[in-house]
Every structure is written in C-alpha cells, then in structure tokens.
Amino acid sequence: MADQNLLVMNGNEFTFEPGETILDVARRNSIDIPTLCHLKGTTPTGACRVCVVEVEGARTLLPACATPAGKNMVIQTESPKVVEARRTIIKLLLASGNHNCAARGSDEQDWTAFQLGVAEDDRSDQLCPVWGDCQLQDLAYRYQVTGEGLPGTVVNYPLEDVNPFIVRDFSRCILCGRCVQACNEVQVNKAISFGFRGSETKIIAAGDKPLKDSDCVFCGECVQVCPVGALVEKNVRYAVRPWETERVRTTCTYCGVGCQIHLHVRDNRVVKVTGVEDVAPNYGSLCVKGRFGYNFVGAPDRLTRPLVKKEGEFQEVEWNEALDFIAGKLTAIKEAHGPDSIGVLTSARISNEENYVAQKFARAVLKTNNVDHCARL
Amino acid sequence: MTNTIACVEKADVILITGSNTTENHPVISAGVKRAVSSGRTRLIVVDPRRIKIKEFADHYLRPNLGTDVAWINGMMHVIIAEDLHDKAFVAERTEGFEELKAMVAKYTPEYVEEISGIPAQQLVEAARLYAQAGVGSILYCMGITQHTCGTDNVKSLANLSMLCGNLGMPGGGVNPLRGQNNVQGACDMGGLPNVFTAYQPVNNEDASRKMGAAWGLDGLSTSIGMKATEMIPAAHDGRLKALYVIGENPLVSDPDLNHAEDCLGHLELMVVQDLFMTETARMADVVLPSRCFAEKDGTFSNTERRVQRVRRAVEAPGEAWDDWKILTELSDRLGYPMDYADSEAIFEEIRQVTPSYAGITYQRIDREGLHWPCLNEEHPGTPVLHSAQFTRGKGLFHAIEWQPPAEVTDQDYPLYLTTGRILYHYHTGTMTMRSKDLMERAPESFVEISPQDAATYGVADGDRISIASRRGQIDAQVKVSRKAVTGTVFIPFHYAQGAANKLTNAALDPVSGIPEYKVCAVKLMPGS
Known part of the structure; x- marks a missing residue:
C-alpha cells in the first residue's frame, strides 16, 4: 500500500496517476472544485485562483488546477478557509468591471444610477447578455457573494463589434485568459494575447486591433470558453436566452470532419451552435462555418412546394402531381431508350440512409447502375 | 483515412x-x-x-x-x-x-x-x-x-x-x-456506378445475387454505370435522356461550365431535389423541396470512417420532405414499393447487406460514433486500417512514371490556374452564401495573384480583371497575395458569378473520372 499513489480528499482515499493534478483527481471522482480560468488540455495558468484547496502542511492554499497530486496528500476542497478565500476572489471579480446582474450589487449609488451607467457602457438598457449563463454569476450564487463593499473599477476600453460574428465587451472581461489559451493552445490561431499591464491589462488582437484586422479566423473557440459575458456571438447577444432554448446534439453538415455540435433551438429556429465538448472528433472545437453558418436552415427562400415547369415557368403543384409526372416520364424514357438512359446523382450532403435508398432506387427500381455523386468535384 | x-x-x-x-x-x-x-x-x-x-x-x-x-x-x-x-x-x-x-x-x-x-x-x-x-x-x-x-x-x-x-x-x-460531410458515407452506401454498399462490385455475380435476394429481385444490371463526369457529356450525345439530381449543383461545381450547361439542355427530363432554387434547379423540369440536416434523422460517415448520428432539431418548412421519402414515394409509383417507417428502419436494412456496417446500431453510436469496419455488435470498430494485412494481402507498390497535366501554358495562355475553396464558403455556396455574416467576409469571386504578376500586368489589389481560358471567360476582383507563386493564379470555385469552373478543363483521370480542376492555362486581361 505504501507504494501506491494514494491521496485523501475530503476524508476519502483516491488513487492517482503520476502527472495528474489535484483538479484531475477531483473531477475523475465527481468532487466539484469550481474553476474559471482552467481550460482542459491547455497549460494551467492558475490565474483566477477560484480552485484553491487546502492541503495539509502547505503554507498557503494551493490552486487545484496547477498543483500536481502528491502521495499521501490530505486535501480539503470546501473547508471554511477555502470558502473564505473563494468568496474574496469572487467579490474582487464582481467588483472589477461591469457585472450588472443582481449578484453585482451596488452600495455606491442607487440601482437606477448604476443601471444608467451600465447602459452607457454597453449600449443596452438590459442586464448582462449572459444573465443565467455565466460561471461567475453561478459562483456568486453558490458562495452567496456580491461586489458590495468594494469600489467598482471603471473599464475604459470600448466595446468592439466591428465584425459579423463576435462582440468583445471588455467591461465584462475578468482576464481569466481562457480565450487566450483556446486561441493559442487549442486552435493555435495565435490571434489574441494579453496586452498592456497592471490595471490596464486587456486581451488584444494583433497589437490591439479589431479582430477583423487580425489573424482571427472567427472559429469562435474563445466565445465558447468565455465563462462570462465578455465574448458573445453577435447574433445571440440580447436575442437568445439560454432557458428559452432546447439543445439538440447532431453532426455538422459542412466538411468531412464530422464535428459534433449542439443546435440551440427556439421557436423552431436554430439560433446558436456550439461544439460538443469531451467527444470525438472535435472535442468542442468548430470552425466559422460550423459555428456561424446556420442561417440557411430557416432561410426565407427555402423551397417549400414541389415545382413543375410549364411553358418555361415553374408552377407550384401538389406532391402527387409532381411525383406522378416524374414517374410517367421515367417510365416512358425507360421503355423508349432503356434503363441506362437514366442517371441518378445522389449526394455527399444527404444521410447514409438516403444514399442507400437513392442507389437502391437506381438499381432496383430504374435497373441501372448509372448512380454517382460529387465525390470527385 | x-x-x-x-x-x-x-x-x-x-x-x-x-x-x-x-x-x-x-x-x-x-x-x-x-x-x-x-x-x-x-x-x-x-x-x-x-x-x-x-x-x-x-x-x-x-x-x-x-x-x-x-x-x-x-x-x-x-x-x-x-x-x-x-x-x-x-x-x-x-x-x-x-x-x-x-x-x-x-x-x-x-x-x-x-x-x-x-x-x-x-x-x-x-x-x-x-x-x-x-x-x-x-x-x-x-x-x-x-x-x-x-x-x-x-x-x-x-x-x-x-x-x-x-x-x-x-x-x-x-x-x-474528405471535403463533404457525407462523401465517405455516399461512397460506403454504393452511391457509385461500380459498387453496391461496402464496395461490393456490381459486376461480381455473388454480390449481385446477394443484393438481388435482399431486394427480392432477379437480374440486377451487372454492367458498370456512368460516372457523374460521364453522364454530363452523355446527355449531349443522347445516351442519357433523364437525370435525377439530389442535393447537388453541377452547374457551379462541374468543370467547363459552358459546355456542361449545353449538355444538360439536351435532357428530356431533369429532376432536382434541393433546399434552394440553385443554378442547376433552374434548368430542371421538376424541382422538389427537401429537408436539410437540421430537419432529419439519420447518420453521416466522416472522413475517418466514423459513423455518427444526425438528429432532427427543427421542423422542415412548408411541404419539404426527407430525401428518402421522396424516393420511396416515387418508387411506389414505379411498381417497386419501398416501405420504411423511419431512417432507423433503413439503417437496419443497410446493416444486413453491408458487412462493414453490420455491427453498428443507432443505440451503439448514440453518444460517440464507431469506425467501420465494425463486423458485429460486439466488434469495437476499426480506428486504424491495415494493421495486420492489407485488403489484398500484401501491399503492392505501383511503379508509376510522371505524366504532364492535360493542359500546359503557352504563348496565348501563359499563366497556370488552380482552384479550390476558401475558409468562409462551402462548395457552391448554396448554404454559406445565405449567411450575410459569411458573405461580409468573402463577398465575391477573386483571382489571387502574386505581387510580381500584379506588377507585370499593372494591376492592383481590388481592381477588376478578366480571366480567360480556352473554354470561357470571367471577371473577378484582383487579390494580390504572397500566398500566390508567380506564374500561377488561384480562383475559388464557390461563386456562380465569376465562376472558376467556366475556365477549368474537363479532362478526366482515366481511372477515377475526376476532372483536372487543379491545372489549366489562362490569360489575364486587365482593363477589359
């Protein structure tokens, strides 16, 4: 037993593999240590310190995300000391910048004045656009903290929305660095980084330019990992609230990678797309088409009725009429010229089931092997 | 892969x-x-x-x-x-x-x-x-x-x-x-002129008999059919009278478009099943509304042979039908009823006739897809092929000499053209060009040329220019880029306006029938 990699967490023994962090061991065993800056698969930065835990014998609390699991460690993940530290961290985060949800609180000015100030900052009279979908807000509720008692800091960087996809609201950024990790270590587009220093610190793109003038390819990985409302899809901001949508897991319809995606649906419309985390082949990552190219689904010019060309013009007809017409023509052509005078182009876009039926239609019904698709094109 | x-x-x-x-x-x-x-x-x-x-x-x-x-x-x-x-x-x-x-x-x-x-x-x-x-x-x-x-x-x-x-x-x-969501699956399912599902040859008697038995038919055709790139010219010379097109847009994606359009004009019947009134649909006699990926259940097979679920998230607009439903309704009218309750029922039939998919069920791939070949319900799937031996036993080296491309540059057409896709668009743009956001990033066709070629022809970034090959001529915006190597220009093929495929060469690979989209000779005509 003495040789085994064992540690004690909240009074229970757990084994660990060399190289695992305290956080890894906790997550594997369903012990909930909160995190903000931690991003799976990237180098831990220990920036936010929300994940601190108490380790017997250590002089200070240690960040679980960046501390390797050690033999015979005795760890408390939710001790009074830990909770007190987390409350302070969360309070500081709430006081920095513009977190105008109920959790922010305000003791400097009345609520109306506060909201009016906020409205000026983010060009909106609403609460934060990610209200109800914010990890900082979740933590504020979990640990019952508000930003009251600390002077709020003013963020002087204006909101950036001069691109079609992503709104960057620096007033809501908590500088956790997840977006920087996602851009540099996950997608490796190297478009954004930390810029300036001290209280001026800001996430910058290409020497502090708008995203559209940088190396950004709008994959949206940064938006997906942002724990607060600093990075939001432009079409989602103030248009979609998470509790109004239903998520449906499916496979992306663009290239052959087959990314696993969640379609967020409201009122029979796809209103947002996110990558499914922790599942092959994409583990949450997407590209600009997969994440933002869904408008075609509910496009107003979708075909909705069968059309038959009569005297050079398309006319809407009933399904029966269209199908009878096609069946009649195919039968006549087959009788006059043989089955090999008919060809079927099936499709690399449609499902396996539909491709199977299409080739069966060609072979069993029309009796021809003239069936192909655009694999070559 | x-x-x-x-x-x-x-x-x-x-x-x-x-x-x-x-x-x-x-x-x-x-x-x-x-x-x-x-x-x-x-x-x-x-x-x-x-x-x-x-x-x-x-x-x-x-x-x-x-x-x-x-x-x-x-x-x-x-x-x-x-x-x-x-x-x-x-x-x-x-x-x-x-x-x-x-x-x-x-x-x-x-x-x-x-x-x-x-x-x-x-x-x-x-x-x-x-x-x-x-x-x-x-x-x-x-x-x-x-x-x-x-x-x-x-x-x-x-x-x-x-x-x-x-x-x-x-x-x-x-x-x-692989460039398209289900190009692997379309091939696996026998959407090819020479094979049934799982690449079982149509001219193999055993395969033909087996498939005939499964479908309750004798005498399936054992002669190999026409490839897509052969059907188009066959329409011109009268061997092909009817073409049934599902979710494809050959009038943007095919090579030598002027000729392709002429060919399709000779058909007695063209049916197009699509989401939108595409360039190809406009030429059709009948256009049928179908459902997109977000409106249907089924499976796609990705580039690594992983079979994954597709799930319906929204209702289809108007009277759009599943592509399979349209085909089975038509099949009924042509005297061969196909009766499937849903996509899973079709998948169950696929498993029966497709050894590489036999072990895959909707239930098994509910959370994570499986790689074919997956031979039975206990089989874990095959992430890596050829680990013990190749399909034919030993791997055969093919001693192959280099041959030049079908068209090379000359005095009249002194530049090479190569074509491809760009980040913000997908294939013929039927889907991506309906996003104003993607369009804002990539609004129109362009010709990417090197700074040196730009200087030679006296053109600057953003100028409009004509580009011609022996087959056609288009206008596009000049994009001067260090990606381009002097002597070779690039045009994306997505756009119907300034369509690169009006220029490309329809010369085919003799085995695969793939067109030589990546090489042809062109000339630039500034200020024309």
Missing part, C-alpha cells in the same frame, strides 16, 4: 500535400498545429500555394502544378538511395519493391528539380525527415486527386508510406481529408 483524426497528433512527422488544411479542414488543422507547436511533431508541407499551414512547417516545398508523381518518386529515390526505407516492412508486408526501385532510379533530385521546380537539396532534406522520423502521417486532399493523374498521385503517396513502413499503426497512414 486509414487512420483517425486524433491519430494525427500521435505522428512524429506529418506530410501535408494538396490540402489547404487551415481553410478547408480547420478543426483537423488545429490538431496538426497543436502537435507541431508542442515540439513532438515535425511538419513537411508540399503545396503550389504558400498556404497558412506552411508557416508551421519545418520544410515547405513548392512544386509546379501537376508534378506530384515526380516529387514523390524523387523522395523515394532519395530514401532508397540512402537506405532509409523500412526493410522489414517492405519484406513482410509488400510486393513489387524491385520494380519500384528500378523505376525511381532516374528520379534523382536534380531531375525532379527540372520537372517540379523544387530545389534538389530541399527535396533531399524533406525525404530524410519523412523517412527518419518514427511514425509518419500523410494528409492529402483534392490538390492530389483533382488531376488527370489523380489516381497515380494517390498510389504514389501510398508507395511512399509503405516504403517507410508507416501503415497500420497509430499516428501513421495515408489520410485523404
């Missing part, structure tokens, strides 16, 4: 050729970039354009268009001459090595430089790196296949991989990156 997407990050060296990975397969490119950035993996990029992924490469080689067989033979020449090949793998797993060795003898780096323009020393260094690294992965895409010698190009890459013993293990392989 012989291997998986995740495998790419296990390679010691990656050779990318004919794939603009960051724009066309961004999520796979992220894996390549992670592997290289971590210092675990070296990267060789061989591409006629200075594409983004080149910035991550240890070696970037720039071949002239259509010279792939030459540089691949050259790499094999160096590897054999320097005795760097995997002799155990060659001896145990392959045959035809002596013929290959004799053939590549003349492809010295100097001779290859004459053909490809790749400096001899660069070729030698890249060959050494590929051969000496532990496990090597080859990633390729349409830059390899869309040539009159596309089949030869692919076989040559397979030669290179086998020579270094890189097949059948994690991190290795010869990996085509």
Whole structure:
C-alpha cells in the first residue's frame, strides 16, 4: 500500500496517476472544485485562483488546477478557509468591471444610477447578455457573494463589434485568459494575447486591433470558453436566452470532419451552435462555418412546394402531381431508350440512409447502375 | 483515412500535400498545429500555394502544378538511395519493391528539380525527415486527386508510406481529408456506378445475387454505370435522356461550365431535389423541396470512417420532405414499393447487406460514433486500417512514371490556374452564401495573384480583371497575395458569378473520372 499513489480528499482515499493534478483527481471522482480560468488540455495558468484547496502542511492554499497530486496528500476542497478565500476572489471579480446582474450589487449609488451607467457602457438598457449563463454569476450564487463593499473599477476600453460574428465587451472581461489559451493552445490561431499591464491589462488582437484586422479566423473557440459575458456571438447577444432554448446534439453538415455540435433551438429556429465538448472528433472545437453558418436552415427562400415547369415557368403543384409526372416520364424514357438512359446523382450532403435508398432506387427500381455523386468535384 | 483524426497528433512527422488544411479542414488543422507547436511533431508541407499551414512547417516545398508523381518518386529515390526505407516492412508486408526501385532510379533530385521546380537539396532534406522520423502521417486532399493523374498521385503517396513502413499503426497512414460531410458515407452506401454498399462490385455475380435476394429481385444490371463526369457529356450525345439530381449543383461545381450547361439542355427530363432554387434547379423540369440536416434523422460517415448520428432539431418548412421519402414515394409509383417507417428502419436494412456496417446500431453510436469496419455488435470498430494485412494481402507498390497535366501554358495562355475553396464558403455556396455574416467576409469571386504578376500586368489589389481560358471567360476582383507563386493564379470555385469552373478543363483521370480542376492555362486581361 505504501507504494501506491494514494491521496485523501475530503476524508476519502483516491488513487492517482503520476502527472495528474489535484483538479484531475477531483473531477475523475465527481468532487466539484469550481474553476474559471482552467481550460482542459491547455497549460494551467492558475490565474483566477477560484480552485484553491487546502492541503495539509502547505503554507498557503494551493490552486487545484496547477498543483500536481502528491502521495499521501490530505486535501480539503470546501473547508471554511477555502470558502473564505473563494468568496474574496469572487467579490474582487464582481467588483472589477461591469457585472450588472443582481449578484453585482451596488452600495455606491442607487440601482437606477448604476443601471444608467451600465447602459452607457454597453449600449443596452438590459442586464448582462449572459444573465443565467455565466460561471461567475453561478459562483456568486453558490458562495452567496456580491461586489458590495468594494469600489467598482471603471473599464475604459470600448466595446468592439466591428465584425459579423463576435462582440468583445471588455467591461465584462475578468482576464481569466481562457480565450487566450483556446486561441493559442487549442486552435493555435495565435490571434489574441494579453496586452498592456497592471490595471490596464486587456486581451488584444494583433497589437490591439479589431479582430477583423487580425489573424482571427472567427472559429469562435474563445466565445465558447468565455465563462462570462465578455465574448458573445453577435447574433445571440440580447436575442437568445439560454432557458428559452432546447439543445439538440447532431453532426455538422459542412466538411468531412464530422464535428459534433449542439443546435440551440427556439421557436423552431436554430439560433446558436456550439461544439460538443469531451467527444470525438472535435472535442468542442468548430470552425466559422460550423459555428456561424446556420442561417440557411430557416432561410426565407427555402423551397417549400414541389415545382413543375410549364411553358418555361415553374408552377407550384401538389406532391402527387409532381411525383406522378416524374414517374410517367421515367417510365416512358425507360421503355423508349432503356434503363441506362437514366442517371441518378445522389449526394455527399444527404444521410447514409438516403444514399442507400437513392442507389437502391437506381438499381432496383430504374435497373441501372448509372448512380454517382460529387465525390470527385 | 486509414487512420483517425486524433491519430494525427500521435505522428512524429506529418506530410501535408494538396490540402489547404487551415481553410478547408480547420478543426483537423488545429490538431496538426497543436502537435507541431508542442515540439513532438515535425511538419513537411508540399503545396503550389504558400498556404497558412506552411508557416508551421519545418520544410515547405513548392512544386509546379501537376508534378506530384515526380516529387514523390524523387523522395523515394532519395530514401532508397540512402537506405532509409523500412526493410522489414517492405519484406513482410509488400510486393513489387524491385520494380519500384528500378523505376525511381532516374528520379534523382536534380531531375525532379527540372520537372517540379523544387530545389534538389530541399527535396533531399524533406525525404530524410519523412523517412527518419518514427511514425509518419500523410494528409492529402483534392490538390492530389483533382488531376488527370489523380489516381497515380494517390498510389504514389501510398508507395511512399509503405516504403517507410508507416501503415497500420497509430499516428501513421495515408489520410485523404474528405471535403463533404457525407462523401465517405455516399461512397460506403454504393452511391457509385461500380459498387453496391461496402464496395461490393456490381459486376461480381455473388454480390449481385446477394443484393438481388435482399431486394427480392432477379437480374440486377451487372454492367458498370456512368460516372457523374460521364453522364454530363452523355446527355449531349443522347445516351442519357433523364437525370435525377439530389442535393447537388453541377452547374457551379462541374468543370467547363459552358459546355456542361449545353449538355444538360439536351435532357428530356431533369429532376432536382434541393433546399434552394440553385443554378442547376433552374434548368430542371421538376424541382422538389427537401429537408436539410437540421430537419432529419439519420447518420453521416466522416472522413475517418466514423459513423455518427444526425438528429432532427427543427421542423422542415412548408411541404419539404426527407430525401428518402421522396424516393420511396416515387418508387411506389414505379411498381417497386419501398416501405420504411423511419431512417432507423433503413439503417437496419443497410446493416444486413453491408458487412462493414453490420455491427453498428443507432443505440451503439448514440453518444460517440464507431469506425467501420465494425463486423458485429460486439466488434469495437476499426480506428486504424491495415494493421495486420492489407485488403489484398500484401501491399503492392505501383511503379508509376510522371505524366504532364492535360493542359500546359503557352504563348496565348501563359499563366497556370488552380482552384479550390476558401475558409468562409462551402462548395457552391448554396448554404454559406445565405449567411450575410459569411458573405461580409468573402463577398465575391477573386483571382489571387502574386505581387510580381500584379506588377507585370499593372494591376492592383481590388481592381477588376478578366480571366480567360480556352473554354470561357470571367471577371473577378484582383487579390494580390504572397500566398500566390508567380506564374500561377488561384480562383475559388464557390461563386456562380465569376465562376472558376467556366475556365477549368474537363479532362478526366482515366481511372477515377475526376476532372483536372487543379491545372489549366489562362490569360489575364486587365482593363477589359
């Protein structure tokens, strides 16, 4: 037993593999240590310190995300000391910048004045656009903290929305660095980084330019990992609230990678797309088409009725009429010229089931092997 | 792909050729970039354009268009001459090595430089790196296949991989990156003129009998059908009278569009099943509204042979039907009833007649897809192909000589044109061009030319210019870019206005029938 990699967490023994962090061991065993800056698969930065835990014998609390699991460690993940530290961290985060949800609180000015100030900052009279979908807000509720008692800091960087996809609201950024990790270590587009220093610190793109003038390819990985409302899809901001949508897991319809995606649906419309985390082949990552190219689904010019060309013009007809017409023509052509005078182009876009039926239609019904698709094109 | 997407990050060296990975397969490119950035993996990029992924490469080689067989033979020449090949793998797993060795003898780096323009020393260094690294992965895409010698190009890459013993293990392989969501599945399902599902040949009597029995029919046709690229000209000469098109837009995606349009005009009946009134649908006699991926249930098979679920999220607009439902309704009217309750019922029939899919069920792939072949319900699927032996037993080296492309430059058409996709659009743009956001980033067709060519022709970024080949002429905006190499221009094929395929050459690879989209000769006409 003495040789085994064992540690004690909240009074229970757990084994660990060399190289695992305290956080890894906790997550594997369903012990909930909160995190903000931690991003799976990237180098831990220990920036936010929300994940601190108490380790017997250590002089200070240690960040679980960046501390390797050690033999015979005795760890408390939710001790009074830990909770007190987390409350302070969360309070500081709430006081920095513009977190105008109920959790922010305000003791400097009345609520109306506060909201009016906020409205000026983010060009909106609403609460934060990610209200109800914010990890900082979740933590504020979990640990019952508000930003009251600390002077709020003013963020002087204006909101950036001069691109079609992503709104960057620096007033809501908590500088956790997840977006920087996602851009540099996950997608490796190297478009954004930390810029300036001290209280001026800001996430910058290409020497502090708008995203559209940088190396950004709008994959949206940064938006997906942002724990607060600093990075939001432009079409989602103030248009979609998470509790109004239903998520449906499916496979992306663009290239052959087959990314696993969640379609967020409201009122029979796809209103947002996110990558499914922790599942092959994409583990949450997407590209600009997969994440933002869904408008075609509910496009107003979708075909909705069968059309038959009569005297050079398309006319809407009933399904029966269209199908009878096609069946009649195919039968006549087959009788006059043989089955090999008919060809079927099936499709690399449609499902396996539909491709199977299409080739069966060609072979069993029309009796021809003239069936192909655009694999070559 | 012989291997998986995740495998790419296990390679010691990656050779990318004919794939603009960051724009066309961004999520796979992220894996390549992670592997290289971590210092675990070296990267060789061989591409006629200075594409983004080149910035991550240890070696970037720039071949002239259509010279792939030459540089691949050259790499094999160096590897054999320097005795760097995997002799155990060659001896145990392959045959035809002596013929290959004799053939590549003349492809010295100097001779290859004459053909490809790749400096001899660069070729030698890249060959050494590929051969000496532990496990090597080859990633390729349409830059390899869309040539009159596309089949030869692919076989040559397979030669290179086998020579270094890189097949059948994690991190290795010869990996085509497939460009469309279900192009793998369309092939697996027998959406090809020569095979039923799982590549069972239509001219094999056993396969034909087996399929006939499953479908309750005798006498299925055993003669191989026409490929898509053969159907279009067959319409012109009257052998094809009717064409039924499902979710394709050949009047933007086919080569030599002026001719293709003329051909389709000869048909007695054209039916198009699509989401939108595409360029092709406009020419049809009947247009039928179908459902998109978000409105249907089923499966797609991705580039790594992983069969994954597709689930309905929204109701289809108006009277749009599932593509399978349209076909079965038509089938009923033609005297062969097909009765399926839903897509799962069709999948169950697929399993019965498709050995490689036999073990896959909707339930098994509910959370994570399975790689075919998956032979029964206990089978775990096959992430890596050819680990014990190849399909035919031993891997066969094909000794292949380089052939020039079908069209080369001359006095009248002095520049090479190559075509492809860009990040913000997908194929003929039917889907992506309905996003104003994507359109804002990539609104119109352009011709990418090198700064030196821009100076030669006296054009600047943003100018409008005419480009002509022997087959057609288009206008496009000039994009001066360091991605372009002097003497070669690039035009994306997505756009119906300024359609690159009015210029491209419909010369086909004799085996695969793929058109030579990647090489043709053009001229630029500024100010016209």
